[in-house]
Amino acid sequence: MNYKIYYFLLITFSVVNAVKDYNGYKVYRVVPRTEDDVKLLEEFRRTSVGEFWDDNLVVNYRVNMMVPGDMQGLFLNSTRQTMIEVEEVIPDLQKAIEDQLKPATGFRSSETFHGYSWDRYHNLETINTWMNTLVQNYPGIVRPVVMGRSVENREIRGIIINYKPEKTNKLMGILEGTLHAREWIAPATVTWIVKEFLTSTDPQVRAMAENIEWHVFPVVNPDGYHYSFTTHRMWRKNRSPESFGTCEGADDDMSHGVDLNRNFDFVWMSVGASNNPCSNTFAGPRAFSEPESRAISQYVLNLKEQGEIIYYLAYHSYTQLIVIPYSHVTGSDVLLANNYADMYEIGIRSADAIAKRYGTVYRVGVSSEILYPISGGSFDWVKKVADVPITFLIELRDLGEYGFLLPPEQIIPNNLETMDGLIEMDRVTKLLGYYSAGAISKVISLSVLILCSMVIVLFN
Numbered sequence: 001m002n003y004k005i006y007y008f009l010l011i012t013f014s015v016v017n018a019v020k021d022y023n024g025y026k027v028y029r030v031v032p033r034t035e036d037d038v039k040l041l042e043e044f045r046r047t048s049v050g051e052f053w054d055d056n057l058v059v060n061y062r063v064n065m066m067v068p069g070d071m072q073g074l075f076l077n078s079t080r081q082t083m084i085e086v087e088e089v090i091p092d093l094q095k096a097i098e099d100q101l102k103p104a105t106g107f108r109s110s111e112t113f114h115g116y117s118w119d120r121y122h123n124l125e126t127i128n129t130w131m132n133t134l135v136q137n138y139p140g141i142v143r144p145v146v147m148g149r150s151v152e153n154r155e156i157r158g159i160i161i162n163y164k165p166e167k168t169n170k171l172m173g174i175l176e177g178t179l180h181a182r183e184w185i186a187p188a189t190v191t192w193i194v195k196e197f198l199t200s201t202d203p204q205v206r207a208m209a210e211n212i213e214w215h216v217f218p219v220v221n222p223d224g225y226h227y228s229f230t231t232h233r234m235w236r237k238n239r240s241p242e243s244f245g246t247c248e249g250a251d252d253d254m255s256h257g258v259d260l261n262r263n264f265d266f267v268w269m270s271v272g273a274s275n276n277p278c279s280n281t282f283a284g285p286r287a288f289s290e291p292e293s294r295a296i297s298q299y300v301l302n303l304k305e306q307g308e309i310i311y312y313l314a315y316h317s318y319t320q321l322i323v324i325p326y327s328h329v330t331g332s333d334v335l336l337a338n339n340y341a342d343m344y345e346i347g348i349r350s351a352d353a354i355a356k357r358y359g360t361v362y363r364v365g366v367s368s369e370i371l372y373p374i375s376g377g378s379f380d381w382v383k384k385v386a387d388v389p390i391t392f393l394i395e396l397r398d399l400g401e402y403g404f405l406l407p408p409e410q411i412i413p414n415n416l417e418t419m420d421g422l423i424e425m426d427r428v429t430k431l432l433g434y435y436s437a438g439a440i441s442k443v444i445s446l447s448v449l450i451l452c453s454m455v456i457v458l459f460n
């Protein structure tokens, strides 16, 4: 082989496969207190003084920032002269990344289910292999399903759990995990819920598992999730090359992907989304430009033809939130979601149940009020277009102490409290009448009836 070609291939191979190294990096939690503070943080981002774990920079919103060793002096000196609050949360980022891969010991860490465990975070292949094992071990109850394919042609795989396949007029629920690649606690939670549905003897879990046909997708962004294991631990988006280009002050690889939770075709690109391919919240060149978001939407619409979908739960991390649709609205506009009051009630009771076990506090509300406004998210689209009554985005542990690098020791405690919340969510949902088909239209017709009676009384 010509040596020039050889070196070209060698360099290309090295660039493509170089594992992102965070040696010397620290993570700081910063809270801007004025508009000038926000401008300074934006300048930090533009000039690569640091990378943020959250692209939303607004007054009083705390955000984690990764700062390389050679920038820490500049960062600390610059912020000292401002109102920005700075707290070091991860003193050695590379070590935290490596520590997260070490299996936990202690509390229930030896527990396994068909070769799968929750003492560590598993890669895509292990999750997919485990789902195959469940299909073989639960014939007639668990079936495999492929939602579609990713940009890099990976299957978006899941399972359907149905204890009453002969039943007509079925109720259905969808669990969506890992739309964002680096949020590893999401698939660790969704797989635990599957295990509970298949093994729990708690009557409430049994009822939930057996009265609803569950469509479970632990990883809907398989390329990004795979990439977060092999190359770039902090990867969030999918791996779309369509808008690849030069990223000023940042690694060009940043433009290699679309934020799938900004790519859905409902109020797309209106707020809390970026048209810059180098941003972590790049909404894509157009709504539904990505095969992963198209696959989810098509799957939901097809399923709607087969029965009533009552749940759509999208698992993310971190911040401990139960988010109600819609994410672009605030104030009285929250009522745009026709059963907002019910979802709020269900969310609050679920958060109370979560807190009971370890005191973990979850906040409940629309994104604009408890996080920040966003648009183009999957769960908002599901609520608006597929009209699924109980739709939430759930941001799991923690509050930013470890963020995406949640230690494996916290997986099982997180899963136990999440399950408590899910049981209560289902109890209240049932109590509010959502198990009866067409509950929503009944609620609406009842409201119309009451309104008509009031008008009649007024005019008599």
Ligand SMILES: [Zn+2]
Binding pocket: 179, 180, 183, 261, 316, 317
């Ligand atoms: Zn997320």
